[in-house]
Amino acid sequence: MNNFTQLLLAWWDDNKRNLPWKDTHDAYTIWLSEIILQQTRVEQGLPYFERLTTAFPTVTHLANAPEDQLMHLWEGLGYYSRARNLHATAKHIAFTLDGVFPNTYETIMQLKGIGPYTAAAIASFAFGLPHAVVDGNVFRVLARYFNINTPIDSTEGKKQFTELANRLLPANQAANYNQALMDFGSLQCKPAKPLCHTCPLQPYCAAYKHQTVDLLPIKAKKMARKTRFFNYLVINIAQNTPTTPNICIHKRTDSDIWQNLYEFPMIETTDTLLDTNQLINQKQWQNWFADAVPIVTNVSKIYEQLLTHQHIKACFWQINLPENTILPNNWQTIHPTEVTNYAFPKVLNTYAHDYWIAPQKQQSLF
Numbered sequence: 416m417n418n419f420t421q422l423l424l425a426w427w428d429d430n431k432r433n434l435p436w437k438d439t440h441d442a443y444t445i446w447l448s449e450i451i452l453q454q455t456r457v458e459q460g461l462p463y464f465e466r467l468t469t470a471f472p473t474v475t476h477l478a479n480a481p482e483d484q485l486m487h488l489w490e491g492l493g494y495y496s497r498a499r500n501l502h503a504t505a506k507h508i509a510f511t512l513d514g515v516f517p518n519t520y521e522t523i524m525q526l527k528g529i530g531p532y533t534a535a536a537i538a539s540f541a542f543g544l545p546h547a548v549v550d551g552n553v554f555r556v557l558a559r560y561f562n563i564n565t566p567i568d569s570t571e572g573k574k575q576f577t578e579l580a581n582r583l584l585p586a587n588q589a590a591n592y593n594q595a596l597m598d599f600g601s602l603q604c605k606p607a608k609p610l611c612h613t614c615p616l617q618p619y620c621a622a623y624k625h626q627t628v629d630l631l632p633i634k635a636k637k638m639a640r641k642t643r644f645f646n647y648l649v650i651n652i653a654q655n656t657p658t659t660p661n662i663c664i665h666k667r668t669d670s671d672i673w674q675n676l677y678e679f680p681m682i683e684t685t686d687t688l689l690d691t692n693q694l695i696n697q698k699q700w701q702n703w704f705a706d707a708v709p710i711v712t713n714v715s716k717i718y719e720q721l722l723t724h725q726h727i728k729a730c731f732w733q734i735n736l737p738e739n740t741i742l743p744n745n746w747q748t749i750h751p752t753e754v755t756n757y758a759f760p761k762v763l764n765t766y767a768h769d770y771w772i773a774p775q776k777q778q779s780l781f
C-alpha cells in the first residue's frame with residue numbers, strides 16, 4: 416500500500432466519525448444519505464436523514480409516499496431537484512426493479528439524480544466495489560498533499576484527480592479509504608485553516624513543504640451569481656371573515672428553481688422591484704385580475720436568499736381583493752396559520768414567520 420493511503424487509514428482509525436449511515440451496507444440507506452449530503456454539511460443533513468429514514472424505512476415506503484409529503488420533509492434543505500429525483504428513482508427501483516437496488520457501478524450510474532461521485536460512494540460503501548469517490552474534500556486533500564495546481568473544475572483536472580484517487584485506492588478497503596479521505600478533508604485538511612500542525616501527513620505533504628496550502632486547490636472559474644427580483648402577492652380575498660381560508664398559494668411549476676414547492680403568486684421583474692402603479696400594469700396582473708385595482712395594505716422590506724448561482728431579492732405585497740374575485744384554476748386558498756403545512760422556499764418561510772408565526776415585530780394585518 417502506498418504511503419499516502421497508509422497514513423490516511425491510520426489517521427482514520429483514530430478519527431472516524433460515528434454517523435448513522437456509516438454502520439450499514441444497505442444501499443437504500445446509503446443512497447438516501449448521499450443524496451441528502453450533496454451540497455449540504457453533515458450537521459445540517461443529519462436531522463433530515465433521521466426524519467426521512469423514519470418516514471420511509473424502505474425504498475418501497477418512499478416510492479409509495481405522496482410527493483408533497485417528501486417535499487415537506489425536505490423543506491429547508493434546498494436543491495429540491497434532489498428530492499424529485501429521489502422520488503422518481505425510488506419508484507423505478509420499487510416498481511421496475513422489484514425493490515432490488517442495482518449492485519454495479521455502471522447500473523447505479525443509470526439511476527436518475529446519480530453522478531459519478533454518488534455512484535462510487537454507493538458502490539464502495541454498500542457493495543465493497545473499488546471505485547474512488549471524488550468530491551470537494553478529495554480534490555482539496557489530493558491537490559495539497561501532491562501539490563497539484565491543475566484547476567479542479569477543468570476537464571483535465573477532473574480526469575487527473577479521479578485517476579489519482581483511484582490509483583491510491585486499496586482494492587480490498589475501498590469503503591474505508593473513501594470514508595477516510597472524506598473525513599480527513601472535513602476534519603483535518605479543512606478548506607480554511609487546515610490543521611497542519613497536528614497532521615500526521617505533514618512530513619510528506621508537498622503543499623506544506625512548498626507553502627502553497629492556502630493557494631490550493633485551484634479553481635479556473637469564478638462563480639457568477641445572477642440577481643432576480645421576485646414580487647410576491649400575499650392576496651387576501653376574504654378579509655372580513657378571518658376564520659375562512661383567505662391567502663392565495665399555488666404550486667410552482669417553473670422548472671428553473673423550487674419546482675413543485677408552494678408559493679404566493681409572484682411577478683418577476685428584470686431589474687428593480689415594483690411600485691403599485693407598475694404592479695397593476697404588469698401583464699401577469701392583467702391576466703389574473705384584468706382591471707381590478709388592489710388595496711395594498713402592507714409592503715414588506717426586501718427579503719434575500721442566496722442560492723448557488725442566484726441571488727433572490729423578494730418583496731411581499733399584502734393585497735386585499737373582493738371576496739367574489741375569480742382566481743386562476745391552479746390557485747388555492749389557505750388561512751395564514753396553515754402555511755406550516757406546505758413546503759415553501761426558505762424566503763417565503765422567513766416572511767411567514769415574521770408576519771404570522773412570530774409577528775410581534777411586524778404589523779400583522781390578519
Ligand code: SF4
Pocket residue numbers: 556559560603604605609610611612614615616617620622623628
Ligand atoms: S499538512 Fe496540512 S495541507 Fe497537508 S495534508 Fe495535512 S492538513 Fe492538509
